Amino acid sequence: MHQLTPEITIVGGGLVGLSVALGLLFSGRRVRVLDGADCDARASQGNFGLIWGQGKGADFAPYAHWTMDALAAWPGFAQQLQELSGIDVALDQSGGYEFFTDLSEMDAFKAELDQQAAHLGGRASYEMLYGDDLRSQLKGIGPDVVGASFSPGDGHVNPLRFLRALRCSVQAMGGRVTLGATVAAIRPQLGGGFALALADGEVAYTEQVILCAGLGAATLARDLGFITQVRPQLGELLITEKLGDRLPFLSSTIRQVDEGGVQIGGTKANAGLDDRETLPIMSKLAHHAVTVFPALADVRVVRAWGALRVMSPDGYPVYAKSGPNPGAFLVTCHSGVTLAPLHASVLAKWILNTSATPDLEAFDECRFALSHAA
Known part of the structure; x- marks a missing residue:
């Protein structure tokens, strides 16, 4: 009988995978992260580093609240990373602008912000600045800019330093990060758990597996019964x-x-x-x-x-548990920076199904089956 160790294996060592790993380590689990090849498509190494909420979830209230929760959690999360890794991720959360050169586009975006605010109630905060009012507030803005929206909760980090801080924090918490480990196949085992066949011929066994490999998870996801098509x-x-x-x-x-x-x-x-x-x-x-x-x-x-x-098909995060293969999870999103504090806390409780498990049903992939969008 194969020994199932570590307890949880995460496939994908980018921002999403490492954030999830950190949350599970905080909960006392043993975690191994398998990161792929350098030539893989790596969103974590080419992103803009934004922590952004403007307009997000305007037509999907759960995402609006999820994003706002993440923005609020970032200061504490950045401090936590610095204490664990010794790395300052250069968090600057002093507000952000969306600039417009077309008034109709600005009006359309204001409608989105209004809809987002309707979902968020008193949690939403933004203002619209037009023409000379904008230029009096921000010196040097060009004359063709008709206006901008501003939200005080938006910000950014140094994205590559953030990636390094996450990896160092995972290792500081006792997690194992294996670089150059490409997973070629995942096979559910009859007695429970999973066998992960690596491209170099090694086979790793684990009790639970979480797919966080972004575009690289497509084939593995189908093999485990997931329907989401990124x-x-x-x-x-x-x-x-x-x-x-x-x-x-x-x-x-x-x-x-x-x-x-x-x-x-x-x-x-x-x-x-x-x-x-x-x-x-x-x-x-x-x-x-x-x-x-x-x-x-x-x-x-x-x-x-x-x-x-x-x-994802609708652009929103997917947090899914495999029906046919219990213990397998799919986590994917395009806002890995913004949502990282929640992936390293709330999402871990959802994966572990503790007494404090949050309700993340809105982000399940069943929404694609119902809409035929997958």
Whole structure:
């Protein structure tokens, strides 16, 4: 009989997998994280680092509340990571802007914020700033910007430092992180538990398995009876030289990292698994940045890249338990930074099915079966 150790194995060592691992370790479980190859599509190494709530869940109240819970939990979570890892993730949660050059688009987004606020009640906080009122508050905003929304709870972190802090924190708590461990197949065992066949020929046995591998979990998910079909969404980024002066704002498309460089992004495209950056998009990003903040016109771009987001059929997180294979879980989302504090706390209680188990039924994949959206 095979020994089932460690107690829980997580497939995927990105932001989502490591956050879940940390939550399970806090609950006293033994955890091993299997991280794939360097050449895998890794959203955790190409994301924008935003902690963002504006508009999220406007048409899905559970997601609006879930996001707001995460925003509130971030200060304590960042402190927790620093104590465990010794790494400052550079949390800045002093508010964020969405800029508009088209008044009708701004009005449409205001309607989304109003709907989100209707779900959240008194928890929602935002304001709309138009034209000269915006420019009087933020010096240097371009004349073609018609206005912006502002929400005080939005912010960002250094994404690569955050990834490192999570990995170090998992290891500090006694978790095992195995790099270069690609899982080729997962086989449920007759006596309970699972056998994980690795690409190098090794077989690992575990009592429970949690798929957090993003785009890499598609085949494994089907083998375990999950129906969710994730898809890639390409986002492209420009990175500028380091600036001595700080930008007077943070937006969902323009952010300055703590080291001084400016990231410019916000694109969305269906390009399959092709994560290459493209010149037309790079030009549009540069034009957008200069339109919003003309002072960036003379700043040098030093590199650019594309990265693949992990999208569920409706864009919302999926937290699913396998019916035919008890002990198998699927966790996937495209907001791994924003939701990390909840993945490292509330979601662990849901996985362990403790007396404090939260109601996350709204995020189950059964919603796709009912809507035929999977």
